[in-house]
Amino acid sequence: MGQHRAEHRGSRRDRADRRSPSSVATPRAAGRRRATAAPRTTSLLPRLSTLATGRRPGGAAARWRHRLSVVPGALGVVALVAAGTGAVTVGEQAPGDAITASAAARAISAGTSAQGRVGQSTAGGSDREAALSRDSERQALQDAAQARLERAAEEQAAERNAELKSLGRAAEARAGEIAKNQWVLPTTGYHLTARFGMAGGLWSSDHTGLDFAAPSGTPIVAIANGTITETGYAGAYGNQTIMTLDDGTEVWFCHQTTIGVEPGDKVAAGQQIGTVGTTGNSTGPHLHLEIRPGGGDPVDPEQALAFHGLTP
Template structure:
């Protein structure tokens, strides 16, 4: 490759050309005599074309082209944008991961605390509902939900809890009381026999006794009561529905 003239030589030749009133063409732009400020570009050693640094004839420092600065800024901006996108993607993935974990925990918690029927579906019929009035009940109205079923039919705990009482309770006959974590008491009455003892932990669906007709009863059935905080009874049908069970 032919060697290019050094920078001082280029500048010197250009200055002589202008002082002589000649016309110099740079990058396709003509400068005639003193009609325009003489500005000259340094040759690009790689291509032989006019480069990116521009000189004037006064001997002042070269004026750098903005092209390289603009490219550098563009590159920096692109890199910053890529980093920002990657950071946002990472944060999004982390948030999604946390959300999935929370949902899984909630589903597990729901499954652990899900209620179930006290007697297998298809075996019982509802023979008396909550709030029915009548002299047959000592309170003047029915305080529970009756599941009529053959004697000896398994009775299952409707929810997880601790057995707090087992024994004969007058009009209720053989009774089992299971207390849930929130303090709600579930009463199972008129049983013929039990399978649990006070202090036992039970889970929803676990057999705790068998249908009978002990106490104030006209036939084999389970009299189920729901008492929040161990207080007054509420409608067991509504309580079951609220907890995902349709009796």
């Protein structure tokens, strides 16, 4: 292999020796194989070799300068190679010999790199186009990401709006109930054990209220909006809370374990006022509820509740 390469180099040098300086066809082709797309610089090589060996200094040198002024980027590199090559040539070759093949290769290579730099500067337009293309791709990606973010934000805003509308509707409904003074049942988890008007040994007369049996401590809530007017122990009624509605109706809550409000407190329907108990004349924990319109005689709580849409 090595031998074959040496023979090849030799033959090429022979051709270069036979060649006249103006004939540049063969080395230009050889240069293209070694380094692509450097025709302008390789075309100078024969003249370079002429310069290096001192042959034809006049017209060739003028063309040199002219060419190099056209290609300033190549000047420094090729001139540098020419200087180096001159030293090598003088030391190793006969004075009449032209530039060596390896020096030519170096010159071509150097010229190519010079041409490459020139090409880079003159090809700046396409570089800019590529950069612009990359920029527009980046911009497109950023736009797409931005669009996704905006869509997500819009969806979140829509969800929030829907939630707010739902809350608003609930508040309106609640406000409507308050405005209508909607009643609510006084406790939960109960079962009725005695109705209004029932006769029995526990009462001195017929039963004056409605009994909600529930575990001791079960919350008791106001059945409507109103004001607490009496609280405390009341004999057979045990711990008692009386609230008065806006129309003057009194609501009595009896046998409580605890009382959670004081006279004068404004309470709303559903607000806790105490807990279920078995204080007073009672055989087990339950809420005794009485309804007394205008503070007078008791009426049937079931009917009063039914009048307000409730079925205990």
